[in-house]
Amino acid sequence: MVLFSYLRSVIPINMNPVRVRFAPSPTGPLHIGGLRTALYNYLFARKNNGTFILRIEDTDQSRLVPGADEYIIDSLNWCRIPFDEGPGNEGGYEPYRQSERKNIYRQYAEKLVSAGHAYYAFDSADELEQMRKRLKDAGAKNQQYDSISRMQMKNSITLPEGDVKRRIDAGEPYVIRIKIPSGETVTFKDLIHGTVAIHTFDLDDKVIYKSDGMPTYHLANVVDDYLMKISHVIRGDEWLPSTPLHVLLYRFLGWEDAMPQFAHLPLILRPDGNGKLSKRDGDRLGFPVFPLTWKDPATGEVSEGFRARGYFPEAVMNFIAFLGWNPGTEQELFTREELIDAFSLDSVQKAGARFDNEKAKWFNQQYLHRKTDDELSRMLSPFLPEKKIHYSNDFLKNVCRLMKERVSFPHEIISHGDYFFSAPVISDLKAVEKKIKPGIKSLIEELVNRINRLTVFSSEEIDNMIKGFIAEKNINTAELLPVLRYFITGTSGGPSVHEIMSVLGKNEAVNRLNTGLQLIILP
RNA sequence: GGCCUGUUCGUCUAGUGGUUAGGACGUAUCCCUUUCACGGAUAAAACACGGGUUCGACUCCCGUACGGGCUACCA
CATH class of the missing domain: 3.40.50.620 (HUPs)
Structure with missing residues (x-):
């Protein structure tokens, strides 16, 4: 054992x-x-x-x-x-659309009626409203169709048997309501909430079968879960209050042993x-x-x-x-x-x-x-700006490599890195105002010459050249780089300038620098 | 209104009677760096409240407050 x-x-x-x-x-x-x-x-x-x-x-x-x-x-x-x-x-339990299962629910509703667990009701919407109003005015705790109020309504419990038959035969619309027993406590175990208990006094005789010949959620749900051999019902918290009703339906249908376990999220x-x-x-x-x-x-x-x-x-x-x-x-x-x-x-x-x-x-x-640069570059294509230029796969991959650390979404690689796809439009030098001092222009002009002389336009080569240039001229990186960056990108942030230049290519980089140079009036 | 249900930093959460109440997002500061980001570090930040039970409660019980759900011939 x-x-x-x-x-x-x-x-x-x-x-x-x-x-x-x-x-x-x-x-x-x-x-x-x-x-x-x-x-x-x-x-x-x-x-x-x-x-x-x-x-x-x-x-x-x-x-x-x-x-x-x-x-x-x-x-x-x-x-x-x-x-x-x-x-x-x-998978053997089809169909999986309840509208296509319409004809299976009826028999279970009828089964409940003949077992005395449900009944026919003929009340109009108007009559239901009046009933609720009457109960409210009378100060009733619950304004619902239940074991007490049902006795004042038009249903197969209050109406003579012959009358019920006559109405149905005459095609009068009706619904089937569950007959909630009085004075009981329904208890069930929820995998997330633990044991939940509710008194049947607080439950109402819910419609389980509508006048249009369709079941309501409650019946359909229980019948289908049973027929489809569902072992666990995992659903939103909004269903917790109606679970006692479902438990009762399993019980009345004789399926309590096969009742699934509940978990309300x-x-x-x-x-x-x-x-x-x-x-x-x-x-x-x-x-x-x-x-x-x-x-x-x-x-x-x-x-x-x-x-x-x-x-x-x-x-x-x-x-x-x-x-x-x-x-x-x-x-x-x-x-x-x-x-x-x-x-x-x-x-x-x-x-x-x-x-x-x-x-x-x-x-x-x-x-x-x-994501790899390759994956990203393939995702980018739908977001690409107008394809006047053909962006090679290598180019896109490089842009992704440089930009992905800086963004949260693929399309931001393009919006934040727009300067990769078109030269920035720079109309003034305000953003780098403080860096524009006498001598800066000739300095950049000389740098452009050196860039032009570079035979290998790799990120490393550019980086080394610029570093050497800065050391040789005895200036600070911060005096020169921000200006170069501004000319190249039109912004103050982003990947390393040498990385951007190498991805852009020598011609483009030099063009942008020359364009920027024209704005500097100082020597 | 009635019924059900929930409550730890601003947010997502760890925690199951004894912890300096931990992590993540966000925020702030610092480091790295030409810059932006990434990364790293640090900081501020929480047990809704009141009663019990107990040697001892964030943890268990009760109540209050507040939140949420349901209360249809909707799901």
């Missing part, structure tokens, strides 16, 4: 293989919170040799947004969170103030909240995504993995494999995490620094 339990603890006996699902609703673009839920599900599945499933929860036909489900799949692909089963990737909060992160915050504070650029089909409004802003998918994944989870070590940069290896639901945070754009940028910068 002891040996057995020991073995059980060290050898994963997969009585219940891990099967998890990411179940977004295609009502709009997937945002960073949903992305993180998908990531955690994916990491958990990989870590436990399980299966990661994508299921589209489109039971609310009225809220469907065209292109949203495609956007979700595109986003997962960009982030390299591949699903093992899902739309277009059948903390929400991602906005960077300032309070509340859940939203698209608005991104627009207002100037950072993306969507992985890919999204154009709202209704308004035409475009929201730029992480990809368009120059974020690397691996950086975004690394960053959001750390929003609510921490490996407990001091390592922060994780490859996908390392994340899988280190991930555990036990170390997921309970409290919501604020989105921090500065940290996101830092992660991107770290990943950018680790």
Whole structure:
């Protein structure tokens, strides 16, 4: 016995293989919170040799947004969170769109009705509103359709059997509501929050089957998780309050033994103030909240995504993995494999995490620094300014080599290093005013001559020549270099002047110096 | 309002009764450097509050405050 339990603890006996699902609703673009839920599900599945499933929860036909489900799949692909089963990737539990599963829910709703755990209700929206108002005015603690108020409503509990049948046969619209038992406490274990208990008095008789013939989330979710043999439900915190309802559904359907384990993830909060992160915050504070650029089909409004802003998918994944989870070590940069290896639901945070754009940028910068010059130069092409000049691959690689330490995003290599692609337009000497002293002009003229005489125009050669020149003339580096830099780049910062010159080539460097020289009036 | 849930530097977090409360981002200063950055170093910066329990609480319990979520024929 002891040996057995020991073995059980060290050898994963997969009585219940891990099967998890990411179940977004295609009502709009997937945002960073949903992305993180998908990531955690994916990491958990990989870590436990399980299966990661994508299921589209489109039971609310009225809220469907065209292109949203495609956007979700595109986003997962960009982030390299591949699903093992899902739309277009059948795994034996298809279909994976709830709208295509429409005909399987009905029988379970009916089963609940015949078992006395659910009932038909014929109340109109108006009647429901009146009921809530009446309860509110009466000072009731809960204004809901429950074990007390249901007795005043039009449903198969209050109406005579014949009447119910007549209404249904006549095609009168109705919904099916769960009959929440009174005076019970529903308890379940959450992998992140621990034991959660709620009294059925605070639960209402939720609609589980709508008058349009579609189930609501609650029923569809439970039925599909059961049918798809889901072992763990990893979802956002917003579902915690309705989990007791789901537990009851498993119980009433006779599936309690197969009920998945629950893990409710903390929400991602906005960077300032309070509340859940939203698209608005991104627009207002100037950072993306969507992985890919999204154009709202209704308004035409475009929201730029992480990809368009120059974020690397691996950086975004690394960053959001750390929003609510921490490996407990001091390592922060994780490859996908390392994340899988280190991930555990036990170390997921309970409290919501604020989105921090500065940290996101830092992660991107770290990943950018680790890219090779070749990788970077290939990424640059879509950002390149007008291609009047043909930029050779070697040239681009050199620009990347010099600029990558100084930027956080690939496109910044071009914006911060614009002088590599076109000569600066210098109209005055104000920026280097203090350096322009008598003698500087002839000094630079002499230097240009020496540059012209250089046979090998390498960074080292240029550097050595300039150093020798400065020593020979007995001047300070700081008296000369800033002026050269200004003539070459039009700015005061950037890589070493000799590096820039060698990448630009002798002709270009000399031209720029001569152009600058013309502005110096002093001898 | 009701229910659920949460609370360690500005932010992300480590910490599971005894620590100088650690790291990272950001900020400041210094070093490196013609410059900008990178890198390195240093600094400021936190246990929401009040009661318990205990020899001893950031750690456990209760309450308060504050935050968040849910409260639809939306998910």
